[in-house]
Amino acid sequence: MTPDRTAPEDGIAARRAALHLIEQATGGQRLLSETIGAGALERLSPPDRARAQRLATQTLRQLPRADRALKPFLVKQPPLAVRNALRLGAVEIMEGAAAHGVVNALVQIMSKGKRTQSYKGLVNAVLRKLGDQPPEAFAKLPVPKLPNWLRGPMVEAWGRKAVDAMEAVHAAAPPLDLTAKGDPAALAERLGGALLPTGSVRLTGAGQVSALPGFEAGDWWVQDAxxxxxxxxxxxxxxxxxxxxxxxxxxxxxxxxxxxxxxxxxxxxxxxxxxxxxxxxxxxxxxxxxxxxxxxxxxxxxxxxxxxxxxxxxxxxxxxxxxxxxxxxxxxxxxxxxxxxxxxxxxxxxxxxxxxxxxxxxxxxxxxxxxxxxxxxxxxxxxxxxxxxxxxxxxxxxxxxxxxxxxxxxxxxxxxxxxxxxxxxxxxxxxx
Structure with missing residues (x-):
């Protein structure tokens, strides 16, 4: 599936691009940064580009939960491109997006792909059933686990309890950390963020980075604490x-x-x-x-x-x-x-x-x-x-x-x- 270059419909272009990013990671063994660096999002508008990255990142973060939520409604696994569309839709629905909008957009995307058009009915049916589930059903889904190739060495190094705690942090969207060029306390106050003990400034729900006060002036830069x-x-x-x-x-x-x-x-x-x-x-x-x-x-x-x-x-x-x-x-x-x-x-x-x-x-x-x-x-x-x-x-x-x-x-x-x-x-x- 290739990213949409022209679709004017609300949410279609961003979702199609997000699916391309997800497919490259799960099927092509390519990091999102590699796919984006190759120009996957270059023709999208800045808002759609940001939305595509957010959708892809959050779907991959919650992918094991999405698979668990979808499992009762699938007799057998569809092809990867279809499975990823279901995963993206499941994550959006689990996070509170209006099910009808998610379903309509993904059905439309499926209908335009040669490999996926015959599965549009399946996507429609499964995601509508998922949308009928009560929110508390999603809250009971377990924290996503690391894959065995990584989890094994991690447990050996730090113990199961510590790895469980790390996985719980991995499951949540991270805040944004900044390093101040000048006084970090003043920057934290200016941006309404928290001053961390090590001197970084942490923002929650920051939105578009380049639109934050002080970005153009070079008062700070993004850097994990x-x-x-x-x-x-x-x-x-x-x-x-x-x-x-x-x-x-x-x-x-x-x-x-x-x-x-x-x-x-x-x-x-x-x-x-x-x-x-x-x-x-x-x-x-x-x-x-x-x-x-x-x-x-x-x-x-x-x-x-x-x-x-x-x-x-x-x-x-x-x-x-x-x-x-x-x-x-x-x-x-x-x-x-x-x-x-x-x-x-x-x-x-x-x-x-x-x-x-x-x-x-x-x-x-x-x-x-x-x-x-x-x-x-x-x-x-x-x-x-x-x-x-x-x-x-x-x-x-x-x-x-x-x-x-x-x-x-x-x-x-x-x-x-x-x-x-x-x-x-x-x-x-x-x-x-």
Missing amino acids: AAAVAARVLDAQPGERVLDLCAAPGGKTLQLAAAGAEVTALDLSETRLGRLRENLGRTGLAARVVQADALEFDETGFDAILLDAPCSATGTIRRHPDLPYAKDGAEFGALIGLQAEMIDHALTLLKPGGRLVFCTCSLLPDEGEVQVEEALARHGDLTLDTGALARPGIEAGWIGPEGLRLRPDYWADRGGMDGFFIACLRRGPERG
């Missing part, structure tokens, strides 16, 4: 030479530049660096931007390096619920090897006594705690600076012997946070 902690641990000082490896789209670069450091922002992707340059321009902050392979970059003498290494991104599922469907863990071994290479190379770029903050947005210890254990074993002059992790808002129980572990179930009553691992490593002084 957990991700923002890494640059705070690095604690860049005015005038320090700081390297941000794997920098795009630039949230951490902006933090380092706002602290007054002389920042070099490096990334392999020129496309992603385009977003970083846009963010620098919007905020009026300065950094030297370099497009290069991090493993081939050989400039040395940096006071500090921030390495947010490529990883499984399993810590971002609360914001990217497509990941469990688009990935299966097959590439994780290669990523773990790459992370070790990048740590070793980054250390050669530090001046003696310099510090490296290594972080990953992963919930898997192999991409966090284990990496630090093995790096310390490989480098005799390397030390772990646990004192650097004791930043405002960081609870003592989050700091372990290898570094700082952040999880989605932390601050669950506030909307949670991304899963992140952060460690501060110090290179030994130069020997005379």
Whole structure:
């Protein structure tokens, strides 16, 4: 199913595009960001584009619940394109949308597809039956579980109770976190948001980001509260030479530049660096931007390096619920090897006594705690600076012997946070 380019009917274009995104994730093993980056939504109006992304994201977030709700009304599973239309409709109905509008739109979409037109009667009948269900029937549906390929290692690492708590956070639409260029308390008051203990500003029901006060002026940027902690641990000082490896789209670069450091922002992707340059321009902050392979970059003498290494991104599922469907863990071994290479190379770029903050947005210890254990074993002059992790808002129980572990179930009553691992490593002084 391809996204609608011309349909003028209310809701049709957004729903058709949402179905394309869902199908690419569930059948094509492509992340939403990849499909959108390939131009899937480019011809939609801004409101339809936003609606399509919201519908796709929420359907994927609630997909196991939708399947459970639909199961009593299906004798056998229809083709994936039809199943996804039923899932999207089920999620909309479960969230309180008028059933007749949802049904009419999806029946119309089904009737225009060669592969789906013969199923329009099924979609009509099933969704109308679902729409007749009382709201309390949906409230009893269980919290969606992570797929077995990921849930197993997570339970082994953190225990079943903790994983259950993380899944509960994953099931809710996340709030929007911002990092202030200036005073975060003033920004929170201005936007009617909450000031989090770590200094991020959290908004609920924010709507269109670019329409929020201060966006055009560059007073803030979007950055999950957990991700923002890494640059705070690095604690860049005015005038320090700081390297941000794997920098795009630039949230951490902006933090380092706002602290007054002389920042070099490096990334392999020129496309992603385009977003970083846009963010620098919007905020009026300065950094030297370099497009290069991090493993081939050989400039040395940096006071500090921030390495947010490529990883499984399993810590971002609360914001990217497509990941469990688009990935299966097959590439994780290669990523773990790459992370070790990048740590070793980054250390050669530090001046003696310099510090490296290594972080990953992963919930898997192999991409966090284990990496630090093995790096310390490989480098005799390397030390772990646990004192650097004791930043405002960081609870003592989050700091372990290898570094700082952040999880989605932390601050669950506030909307949670991304899963992140952060460690501060110090290179030994130069020997005379």
